[in-house]
Amino acid sequence: MKFLIRFNKSRGMPGRGTVDHAWRVFDESQEYLCKHVKINVPSESERTGEDWNITCKGVMTIDRSTSTITIGEAVAPNPTE
Amino acid sequence: MDNLDTAVYFATAVYSISKPEFVDSALTVFDEGIAKNTDPINELYPVKMTDNLFMDPRIKDLAGYITSTAWNILNSQGYKMDNKVTYFQSMWGQQHYKYSGMEDHAHGDGNQIVGFYFLNQPEKCSSIVINDSREAKHLTQLPEADPNVVTYATSKLLFPVKKGVLFFTNAWVPHSFTRHGGDEPLKFMHFNIGVQQQPVVIV
Numbered sequence: 086m087k088f089l090i091r092f093n094k095s096r097g098m099p100g101r102g103t104v105d106h107a108w109r110v111f112d113e114s115q116e117y118l119c120k121h122v123k124i125n126v127p128s129e130s131e132r133t134g135e136d137w138n139i140t141c142k143g144v145m146t147i148d149r150s151t152s153t154i155t156i157g158e159a160v161a162p163n164p165t166e
Numbered sequence: 167m168d169n170l171d172t173a174v175y176f177a178t179a180v181y182s183i184s185k186p187e188f189v190d191s192a193l194t195v196f197d198e199g200i201a202k203n204t205d206p207i208n209e210l211y212p213v214k215m216t217d218n219l220f221m222d223p224r225i226k227d228l229a230g231y232i233t234s235t236a237w238n239i240l241n242s243q244g245y246k247m248d249n250k251v252t253y254f255q256s257m258w259g260q261q262h263y264k265y266s267g268m269e270d271h272a273h274g275d276g277n278q279i280v281g282f283y284f285l286n287q288p289e290k291c292s293s294i295v296i297n298d299s300r301e302a303k304h305l306t307q308l309p310e311a312d313p314n315v316v317t318y319a320t321s322k323l324l325f326p327v328k329k330g331v332l333f334f335t336n337a338w339v340p341h342s343f344t345r346h347g348g349d350e351p352l353k354f355m356h357f358n359i360g361v362q363q364q365p366v367v368i369v
Contacts (some may be wrong), residue, residue: 095323101366114248114249114364116249116364116367117366118366118367118368120369133170152369153369
């Protein structure tokens, strides 16, 4: 899945997370706000209208205890399993 | 007339589908809602209505079908829906007694899709009326050569009521009902569906 990562310019406002929720992560249909992002796959910049994003493809995991979203490699299923 | 290239734009779509499997549960909730309305029947407007019903768990399957179908309709019409959700602004029951009808209106207030679910089909009952929303056409309307034939000149369309049928159209489409002529009351649910941004997930 493709992800877009963008700075949260409205952090701290109602419904937009705390002032520490500095990152917006978009998948194909949903927006997430988090404090930390780790990108463990190739990434590049991409422009969407007036906004610039970091974009990458992979699989998202969420660690709510640290408010961290990680984009990692998709793990291929083991055909012997 | 020469065979001109003809293109049709700005069309008005109406949708219907038979879903009789929802009638029994909907009718139970509907009848309870009407029974709670103890106001006397108004002679001039002989209709009774219920409160909002969409939160009743007994009709959650009907409610879920309506909101997902409304999303599918808007998506198929070309709107960007991938980050939006549809939700009920309202869904309430209407029980129309003999000579009742519904006057021409459209739904604003953020609604995008409106519709009906018909719970019975009495004899001599009302028809749904869909009216042309193009005001300029109304102002310049010539008489129709044959009002019984649907043409580009048509200004309103009548659809028969059928038990178990769900009927959808865009909220900007003006609609009304002809007078109900039967002794058995006509029962249906009317619903209004809004659209909002999918809520943000805060991690």
